Amino acid sequence: MTKRASDVSASPPRRRSKYTLAPLVLIAANVVLFALFFVWPAVIGLIYSFTNYTGVGAFQLVGLDNYSNLFGDSTFYGALTRTVLYAVLFVPLNFALSLLAANLVVSKHAKGSSVARVIFFIPWLLSPIVVGVLWRWLFGENFGLVNYIFEKLGGSAVPWQSNADLSLLVVVMAAAWMWTGFTMLLFIAAIKNVPVSYYEAASLDGAGPWRQFFSITLPSIAPTSFIVILLNTINAMKEYPVFVALNNGGPGTSNNLLVQYIYETGFKRGQIGYASAASFVLMLILMAVAIIQLIVNRRVENR
Numbered sequence: 001m002t003k004r005a006s007d008v009s010a011s012p013p014r015r016r017s018k019y020t021l022a023p024l025v026l027i028a029a030n031v032v033l034f035a036l037f038f039v040w041p042a043v044i045g046l047i048y049s050f051t052n053y054t055g056v057g058a059f060q061l062v063g064l065d066n067y068s069n070l071f072g073d074s075t076f077y078g079a080l081t082r083t084v085l086y087a088v089l090f091v092p093l094n095f096a097l098s099l100l101a102a103n104l105v106v107s108k109h110a111k112g113s114s115v116a117r118v119i120f121f122i123p124w125l126l127s128p129i130v131v132g133v134l135w136r137w138l139f140g141e142n143f144g145l146v147n148y149i150f151e152k153l154g155g156s157a158v159p160w161q162s163n164a165d166l167s168l169l170v171v172v173m174a175a176a177w178m179w180t181g182f183t184m185l186l187f188i189a190a191i192k193n194v195p196v197s198y199y200e201a202a203s204l205d206g207a208g209p210w211r212q213f214f215s216i217t218l219p220s221i222a223p224t225s226f227i228v229i230l231l232n233t234i235n236a237m238k239e240y241p242v243f244v245a246l247n248n249g250g251p252g253t254s255n256n257l258l259v260q261y262i263y264e265t266g267f268k269r270g271q272i273g274y275a276s277a278a279s280f281v282l283m284l285i286l287m288a289v290a291i292i293q294l295i296v297n298r299r300v301e302n303r
Contacts, residue, residue: 049276055266059273066277075253076278079261086168086257087236094176094183094232095225101180102187103213117188121181128178132245135174164254167247171255175242179235183228190224191217226297233289237282258282 049066053059070076101120105113123131138145139160147157160166194217202212218225240259243249249256256264262282266275 045276045279048273049280051273053273053276054270055272056270062273066274067281069274070277070281076258076261079256079258082168082255083237083239083258086172086239087233089169089172090175090236090239091229091232093172094179095228097176097180098183098228099187101184102191103217105184106188106191117184120184123178124181126178128241129245131174131178132242135170135177136246139170161247162251164251167251168255171243171246174246175236175239178242179232183232186224186228187221190221194220222300223297226293226300230290230293233293234286237286237289 048059050061050063051059052062101116104110105116105120107113110116126134136144139147141147141157141159141161144160147160151157158166160170198216198220199212202216207215238259239257240263243255243257243260247255249260258278259282262275262278265278266272
């Protein structure tokens with residue numbers, strides 16, 4: 001025992017690996033970028049939200065006036081309501097389309113699944129501006145392909161752009177089409193991790209495809225489903241480019257979402273302080289959504 005202790009005490013000091021500093025340098029670079037492009041703009045925005053800053057010149061502190069005015073602003077409430085409605089429509093539609101596509105692609109009866117994956121994934125590679133322009137060509141009220149087909153078949157043109165609800169519905173479909181490829185890949189990875197023995201045992205018990213889907217597939221991919229819903233909700237609450245490219249939040253301002261409201265208030269009307277207050281309200285809403293979904297997911301996992 002004494003000999004072992006002496007051997008340990010006499011052992012030479014460990015040499016520091018030449019790669020010890022590499023992780024620290026990489027982490028430091030990320031910390032600097034995070035502080036420069038997230039923390040610093042967030043701090044500046046928070047300060048501006050308590051001022052009457054217009055984008056030029058000096059500013060004065062106004063306390064909580066921006067926030068109190070915001071909660072009495074009917075335009076802000078209209079944009080927030082439309083944003084929530086868009087998220088409520090977009091998230092389930094994208095979830096259903098992505099899950100359906102993933103199940104079709106991984107099915108053992110599917111043929112050409114590799115080509116199908118590429119086709120489903122292409123829309124996600126497109127710029128949101130391009131997606132908006134493509135869908136405007138499809139659902140343009142006077143020149144769109146869909147109305148052209150309707151009229152050729154003897155029907156009448158549908159007011160896809162001049163009706164606020166139909167205009168919002170077109171944007172929901174366009175965004176769901178664009179995001180289906182990315183979400184489908186998440187579901188494919190999750191479905192492939194489900195043990196095949198589960199399905200084999202279910203088949204021996206006489207369970208059909210629908211029973212296997214609801215009793216095995218859906219519960220097994222619950223963590224991925226949670227991530228998909230969370231990401232889609234946050235993306236929907238921040239949606240902006242597809243709306244601008246497709247109908248610019250129209251007709252009129254009826255489909256102006258919260259991000260568009262913030263942009264126009266801050267950069268077109270020169271009310272940077274007021275727009276900063278609206279931005280922080282949006283951030284608090286997104287944080288609340290994320291926390292609620294995390295709590296629900298944790299309770300489901302602990303059952």
